[in-house]
Amino acid sequence: MTTWLYDGSFDGFLSAVFDLYWQKKTDVTIRKEQDHVQGLFENVIFMPTIMANADRVWVGLSRKLSEEHLQQLFCCYLSELAGEEDHMVGFIRHVFSSEKDITGDFGNKYILHVAQTARKVLREKHRMEAFVRFQLTKDNIYYSLVAPDYNVLPLIAKHFKERYADQYWIIYDERRRFGIYYNLEKVETIRLQFNTEYDPHYHTTGNVWAPEEELYQQLWNTYFKEANIVGRKNPRLQLQHMPRRYWKYLTEMRLD
Amino acid sequence: MERIQEKLAILADAAKYDASCASSGSNRKNETKGLGNAHPGMGICHSYTADGRCVSLLKILLTNVCIYDCAYCVSRKSNDIKRAAFTVQEVVDLTINFYRRNYIEGLFLSSGIFKDPDYTMERLVRVAKKLRTEHNFNGYIHLKAIPGASDELMREAGLYADRLSVNLELPTEAGLKLLAPEKSRPAMIQPIRFLQNEIIRLEDERKVLKKVPTFVPAGQSTQVIVGAAGESDMEIMHLASRFYRQFQLKRVYYSGYVPISNDNRLPALHSQVPLMRENRLYQADWLLRFYGFEPHELLNERHPNLDTDIDPKLSWALRNLDSFPVDINKADKMLIARVPGIGIESLRKICAARMHGTLNWDQLKQMGVQIGKARYFITCKSGPFERRDLTPEQIRQQLLAQSHSKWAKAHSPQLQLF
Structure with missing residues (x-):
């Protein structure tokens, strides 16, 4: 052997x-x-x-x-x-x-x-195209953390590059410790160094984020809550489409 | 800031009974390095609410002020609720900022009718126009086409929107007369027909001219409310089939009536939403569109309603046992499509794989065929699975006994006591 x-x-x-x-x-x-x-x-x-x-x-x-x-x-x-x-x-x-x-x-x-x-x-790959949630930083970069089951960042770069062609963005794979960064020209692979006092699980703490970021997160949470029809409650179906392991990266599902 | 939160809460709540959330079927590329694109292939569902429905578009009303008084609608004139209205700029800002954060695929904008149809439609068009021309936005836009609005406005809407829709609301004219006496079926069909003719006209022009603008590239859809006016499944599916054929609709949505009023013409306030029935209607819809079934095969005078215990394909197969068994290795593709337990994906695999060799049970199972169901209806290389001559009722009982639908509880029409 x-x-x-x-x-x-x-x-x-x-x-x-x-x-x-x-x-x-x-x-x-x-x-x-x-x-x-x-x-x-x-x-x-x-x-x-x-x-x-x-x-x-x-x-x-x-x-x-x-x-x-x-x-x-x-x-x-x-x-x-x-x-x-x-x-x-x-x-x-x-x-x-x-x-x-x-x-x-x-x-x-x-x-x-x-x-x-x-x-x-x-x-x-398709799930990541759906579940990436960008947060706008003070430096005008749309930033997102993910932890996909498979190493799909190489596959999703094209989708995000075509769609968000006029904004700077970063998608960072927390599990594999690398990310992709789009600088309005091309997508590059990057590694980030997090300093310890900064919690990578965002939240609106600190002065990292753009001033309007909190407002739009709240508006999104409001929208998400109101779009639900109580009489049709079906948490099982929700879980089937959106397994719990993705929740901590989703603005609307984070329990604050 | 609090006011915009409140407006959004009111106008999202009022829009949520519209079932449509498709964001596929368009083809809008981001060629100018602007914002967004709309894919021809798969749509993207960005989230799922606690009712299990997908969130793909920012689905809101421009206003819930309405001059009509349709009994089934939360925004009806006589309903005592908070009213609100967005400005054009507010809708544009919400759409752009949600889109940039990857929350949504685009905008689905509907509205109550304020003043008159033209006035309302003009506002909807203005939002779409602003997004496309001032913000270089190429994401998906679905607008409501307001019956009674002028042809000019409809045409303009078609230039900016990916999809337009007119909801038929009630499957029968009698139902419409009872619950929405101010509306009429012919008035609803008029814009659908106009848009269809425009789509065809521009397609013809495209064959000879180079520069013809895109016009409603994702086509039209509609919605009917199920379980509000006592209609049968047969009436619903025959209506749907007619609209697919006659008006080339891309989708018909079926929306189980959610009780919102104690009007005695409607199901009572706390009655169950007919979720199982809605699910079966969607299954039947798929059978019409992708599996080559005709509506009268699934629903006819003798069987006016779909069986809620078993799916419509199985139900059809049990009524037509003389069409089976089919030989997986030889039969025509469209015959295999009719076998319960074989979906489009396994059908595709079977047809590709049998060119390379005959298939047996084990391989079928590996490919994703639900053998438990299919075994009564097919033969393949490893001999028949089921030798006995079973009656339809016996097969039905066997299948029901072995299936423990995980949805049974959630979708049961039975009220839960505790």
């Missing part, structure tokens, strides 16, 4: 896949270096990322797959699920081994699994 470790990047994974073919290996599992726990009789090798090899795999896949299916594979990587690499490798092997387009072969467990994982990740 051999395990190959890669540096955790998507290119690192593709580069390892290249070696699977180059060295004609079939009994190798690929894992992220940072997630790996050493087994007792396990043979572990670290595979350095070689960009040229990663590119060759990607170009090969691009010849056989549509944009949509390439994105599905990338979504599986962003899911960060344990052992997801096995399904991705299974998917890639099936793609390369067949002459015809097999992306609709949902009877195959790898094809189905990749489609289903991608669906989960894209649903989380």
Whole structure:
């Protein structure tokens, strides 16, 4: 039993896949270096990322797959699920081994699994597009904290860039400790240093926020309360659409 | 500041009985680096209120002052409630500031009729115009089309709005006569027909001319109130189907009547909102629009109302057992669409996957087919699941026995004592 470790990047994974073919290996599992726990009789090798090899795999896949299916594979990587690499490798092997387009072969467990994982990740992407709540800072930046289940910031950047093209904004992933920042030109990846006395869970304390920020949060809370129809009360349905783990980031659901 | 809070409270409360919250189906790109866009594909629901309904648009009335006295409406003239009105600028500021914070997809602006239809419509149009021209706002705008307003105003509204809607309110003309005697069905249909003709005219122009302005890109919708005037489901669905066909409506919304008045023409104040019935109507609506069903198949003289215990597709299938079983690996796509327990997503997967090999029960289950329901109606590679010849009643009982609907309690027409 051999395990190959890669540096955790998507290119690192593709580069390892290249070696699977180059060295004609079939009994190798690929894992992220940072997630790996050493087994007792396990043979572990670290595979350095070689960009040229990663590119060759990607170009090969691009010849056989549509944009949509390439994105599905990338979504599986962003899911960060344990052992997801096995399904991705299974998917890639099936793609390369067949002459015809097999992306609709949902009877195959790898094809189905990749489609289903991608669906989960894209649903989380869609949720983030819905549940981001910006707060306007004194410096005229719209700022938002999130903690998505999957690493979807790379997927949502385009949506927010197109929509909020005329305002500065930051969306910060609290769990993964990085964010995206739009400076009216392009979106950049950033890391923030929080000083300890500042509570990252916003609130209108301190003099961080623009003077009108509190008013609009209150107006939004008023609107949210009044839009509810008491005679149709159905908290279960509300929870189904908006699970509790998102609440602390939602202006209207925070219990003050 | 307190006044704007109060206004918002009054005018959001009065607007919430409008069920429409769609923000999809338009196509307004942000090409000028302005604010916002409206997607052709999926809409976005930004939040969900405690009743489980989505919040996608800032849904408010411009004013709840109204010259009409429709019995089912909270804003009716004779109702003793607080009245308020927004200025155009207030609506614009709220929309822009909510939108910038990613609270909403856009604005849904409706209004009570003050003075006359033209006066009211002119104000609605002014809000939309200001958002589009002065604030470079490309988010979604849904305006009410006020019956009786001039063609010129309707045309202008269509240039700025993504969607326009006229609510039919009551599914039958008799109901309308009883509860809203000042309104008439022909007067409501007139603007719907006008807008449809304009949409078609501009589409034709677009084929030959380069620069034709977008006009109501997300189309028209309407709403009917369910359970206020004693109508049958058959009357409702046949009406909906006629409007989908005749006027190419994008959506018909069904709104379970929420008791708001002790008028004796209406259900009493504390009676239950018919949520289950509303849910079944939406299911039937989906069957018409996406699954190739005709309204008379689901509802006819012998079955004038939908079964509340089981969904309308299952109900239809049990009445038509002679159409089953269908072979998953061979049958026509539209026949498989009629199988209970198979939705659009699993249908798509089945049709793609069977080109690569015959499918068995296990694979169907993995793809998301509800085997518990579907097993009575299909065959596939691994032989029939159900060999016995069951009667419709037996299947119905078996399915009801194994289903513990998590919604049963919330949607039950039965009043809860404790």
